Amino acid sequence: MARVELRSLNKVFPGGVEAVKDANLVIEDKEFVVLVGPSGCGKSTTLRMIAGLEEVTSGEIYIDDKMVNDTPPKDRDIAMVFQNYALYPHMTVYKNMAFGLILRKFKKKEIERRVHEAAEILGIMELLDRRPKALSGGQRQRVAVGRAIVRQPKVFLFDEPLSNLDAKLRVQMRAEISKLHHRLQSTMIYVTHDQVEAMTMGDRIVVMLDGVIQQVAAPLELYHNPVNKFVAGFIGSPPMNMVDGLLFAENGGIWFRDDSGAINLAAPEAMWARLNPYVGKRITIGIRPEDMFENESQVLKPGISIQAPVEVVEPMGSEINLYLTVGNQAVTARIKSDREPEVNKPHILDINTANMHFFDIETEKTVV
Amino acid sequence: MRVTLAKSAACLLLCGWFAAVALPLGWVFLNSLRSSQEFVANPFGLPWFLTGSPPDGRLSLEELDAAGARHDAPEIDLPRQLRTQFDLLDADGNGFITEEEARAAGLGEAQWGRSLRLADRPGSRRAAWKEVKANYAKAWVESRFSSFFTNSIIVTGTSLAGILAVGAMASYVLARFTFAGSRALFLFFISGMMIPAQLVLVPLFFQFTWMSQAGTRLLQPFGLELQMHDSLSGLIVIYIALSLPFTILVLTGFFKTLPGELREAGIMDGCGEYRVFWHIMLPLARPGIITAAIFNFIGLWNEYLFALVFVNAADKKTLPLGLASVSMQSQYKTDFGLLFAALVITIAPTLLVYMLLQRRLTRGITVGALKG
Numbered sequence: 001m002a003r004v005e006l007r008s009l010n011k012v013f014p015g016g017v018e019a020v021k022d023a024n025l026v027i028e029d030k031e032f033v034v035l036v037g038p039s040g041c042g043k044s045t046t047l048r049m050i051a052g053l054e055e056v057t058s059g060e061i062y063i064d065d066k067m068v069n070d071t072p073p074k075d076r077d078i079a080m081v082f083q084n085y086a087l088y089p090h091m092t093v094y095k096n097m098a099f100g101l102i103l104r105k106f107k108k109k110e111i112e113r114r115v116h117e118a119a120e121i122l123g124i125m126e127l128l129d130r131r132p133k134a135l136s137g138g139q140r141q142r143v144a145v146g147r148a149i150v151r152q153p154k155v156f157l158f159d160e161p162l163s164n165l166d167a168k169l170r171v172q173m174r175a176e177i178s179k180l181h182h183r184l185q186s187t188m189i190y191v192t193h194d195q196v197e198a199m200t201m202g203d204r205i206v207v208m209l210d211g212v213i214q215q216v217a218a219p220l221e222l223y224h225n226p227v228n229k230f231v232a233g234f235i236g237s238p239p240m241n242m243v244d245g246l247l248f249a250e251n252g253g254i255w256f257r258d259d260s261g262a263i264n265l266a267a268p269e270a271m272w273a274r275l276n277p278y279v280g281k282r283i284t285i286g287i288r289p290e291d292m293f294e295n296e297s298q299v300l301k302p303g304i305s306i307q308a309p310v311e312v313v314e315p316m317g318s319e320i321n322l323y324l325t326v327g328n329q330a331v332t333a334r335i336k337s338d339r340e341p342e343v344n345k346p347h348i349l350d351i352n353t354a355n356m357h358f359f360d361i362e363t364e365k366t367v368v
Numbered sequence: 369m370r371v372t373l374a375k376s377a378a379c380l381l382l383c384g385w386f387a388a389v390a391l392p393l394g395w396v397f398l399n400s401l402r403s404s405q406e407f408v409a410n411p412f413g414l415p416w417f418l419t420g421s422p423p424d425g426r427l428s429l430e431e432l433d434a435a436g437a438r439h440d441a442p443e444i445d446l447p448r449q450l451r452t453q454f455d456l457l458d459a460d461g462n463g464f465i466t467e468e469e470a471r472a473a474g475l476g477e478a479q480w481g482r483s484l485r486l487a488d489r490p491g492s493r494r495a496a497w498k499e500v501k502a503n504y505a506k507a508w509v510e511s512r513f514s515s516f517f518t519n520s521i522i523v524t525g526t527s528l529a530g531i532l533a534v535g536a537m538a539s540y541v542l543a544r545f546t547f548a549g550s551r552a553l554f555l556f557f558i559s560g561m562m563i564p565a566q567l568v569l570v571p572l573f574f575q576f577t578w579m580s581q582a583g584t585r586l587l588q589p590f591g592l593e594l595q596m597h598d599s600l601s602g603l604i605v606i607y608i609a610l611s612l613p614f615t616i617l618v619l620t621g622f623f624k625t626l627p628g629e630l631r632e633a634g635i636m637d638g639c640g641e642y643r644v645f646w647h648i649m650l651p652l653a654r655p656g657i658i659t660a661a662i663f664n665f666i667g668l669w670n671e672y673l674f675a676l677v678f679v680n681a682a683d684k685k686t687l688p689l690g691l692a693s694v695s696m697q698s699q700y701k702t703d704f705g706l707l708f709a710a711l712v713i714t715i716a717p718t719l720l721v722y723m724l725l726q727r728r729l730t731r732g733i734t735v736g737a738l739k740g
Contacts, residue, residue, distance in 0.1 A: 053632050074638040086633035090651045099647075100637035147637070 002154035009059035019045040034202035042211035079148035080157040087132040094128040229364040260327025266303030274368035286357035292333035295348040400708035403499035407704040416496035503709035516690035527607035539619035560613030622656030
């Protein structure tokens with residue numbers, strides 16, 4: 001079992017593309033860490049550098065306090081699950097799983113024991129004699145995971161392993177990989193672009209953008225206290241509503257008004273101290289769709305309510321997604337309601353201003 | 369409607385294609401089972417050892433006379449004892465019992481006359497079958513096709529092994545890795561296809577002379593000499609060099625289609641680059657390698673020009689040269705039976721290899737898809 005540490009890790013590809021910039025990260029033993037970010041953010045490159053598939057431009061990678069920059073992949077005691085499974089098409093499932101052990105000259109009996117044990121865990125015992133082409137996507141994914149398990153490596157790496165599966169299977173495999181982590185109690189590093197996967201699976205989440213680590217935190221910490229506008233917008237679905245406008249003092253309080261004047265909100269008193277320096281300046285606010293509520297009486301409450309016609313209604317079952325245009329601003333709301341609001345009729349929503357986020361419009365850093 | 373029309377048109381085309389390929393092959397094979405005499409009588413007839421006798425009226429009286437037959441001989445029944453002895457009497461297996469053979473067997477005048485009449489009847493199946501065996505025996509032994517055949521096997525087999533070994537390894541590296549000059553190296557290999565082989569014939573001949581001399585000078589201290597001309601190894605070197613451009617073009621394209629993630633999976637599993645190649649990439653490239661093998665085999669097995677120029681000694685000749693010499697020897701008196709038998713000996717391995725490898729080719733493509 002292992003602890004992985006990245007110190008000032010950089011990767012510059014030939015041609016000058018900086019894929020990873022000064023990444024510092026400590027992944028504790030038995031931790032499940034998810035690297036998440038939009039495509040091209042450097043998360044896969046980081047993973048591949050840990051695996052040893054990409055050379056490190058500068059900085060160091062430590063596994064169990066041993067610098068592994070120049071250690072070839074096979075000696076790092078790491079197993080990786082690939083996005084496209086990368087099963088060997090000419091080998092049976094058994095041989096696919098046993099291949100790494102055969103190369104490491106394990107005894108035949110030990111190989112058989114380990115493969116059967118892994119197959120048991122993954123429920124693929126009856127597939128051992130088949131070839132990858134005769135398997136469904138989900139089964140292939142299990143074999144790919146099994147190939148990693150049998151090695152009993154220090155660290156598991158997953159490179160978007162679920163992105164080729166259909167939605168239902170993805171949810172199922174998500175839970176299974178989480179279960180596997182509890183069962184195996186080993187360090188796992190998981191790359192995905194899907195924030196739902198990141199939120200549901202990770203002990204800690206590393207959010208990356210343009211090769212820079214934005215924030216490292218536990219899922220709920222990330223959700224409630226994003227360090228900047230990007231993290232706030234990336235985590236959560238539907239994404240957080242971002243509105244630019246002016247912060248100003250009036251009637252002894254601090255108010256926000258957007259450029260069209262249609263959104264007028266009062267900042268909660270708890271935030272005043274942090275907001276004071278921004279009074280009279282432009283600022284960005286963020287409101288999560290789930291922080292908007294149906295106004296039962298449909299009466300405007302100053303500083304809390306917004307009024308806008310509903311353009312699209314998406315009933316999700318337990319909740320309803322509303323798409324509205326306030327002034328010139330598209331806004332998404334997620335309300336709990338039994339009845340669907342009428343389309344194109346003005347509608348009043350209340351905002352839980354205590355959960356509002358303020359971002360510096362220039363640096364995009366969180367103000368409060 | 370349109371579909372069925374297109375289908376039947378395709379079927380018709382394929383049937384035509386099949387006929388164009390199969391009929392000449394069948395014709396060659398059938399004629400290898402007939403004697404020259406039969407062939408002259410009717411080039412498109414069936415072998416007499418099957419039909420038993422020539423179709424009526426096909427043999428002219430003169431031809432029968434020439435064959436020594438007594439067409440006026442009355443049909444007679446031979447004593448059973450004599451009938452079983454016929455093969456024993458016919459010592460040289462030509463289907464006729466000559467006076468000498470009869471006397472050697474101690475037959476009396478009366479019996480000899482009667483047996484002669486029986487033997488003379490044209491179209492004895494037994495006699496025809498002996499002719500057939502004689503065709504192949506003559507080709508294999510007298511015309512030295514056993515030697516040509518062995519030479520062809522050695523030359524083609526060794527060349528093929530060399531081509532595939534060098535070609536597969538070079539192609540994999542050229543397809544998967546970029547290094548300084550990799551593109552130039554690829555183009556250098558491929559540019560070999562732009563030069564007609566016939567063009568390098570004469571320079572190569574002189575180069576071989578030079579190489580033999582230089583090599584021999586080098587090897588002299590060890591009591592060896594380098595013989596590039598008139599040697600199978602010289603021919604093998606040429607064949608490998610000439611076949612590499614095409615092979616590398618085909619295999620590079622094939623290796624490029626293989627997913628690169630498999631290499632990374634292999635590396636994570638503990639392979640070095642060589643293991644990745646031997647255990648993962650090479651087995652996956654089997655359909656491509658078999659394709660290259662088939663094309664190269666057919667080309668090399670039938671190669672004539674370079675063999676003609678670089679090989680003179682009779683014991684070094686390959687099958688195409690052997691065929692040529694047979695047809696040249698029989699310039700004045702053509703032994704068609706022998707010629708066709710020689711042709712069959714030459715063609716058969718190609719057909720065999722093609723049939724065997726083709727089955728494995730399709731199996732290679734659909735492996736996994738069908739299994740399980």
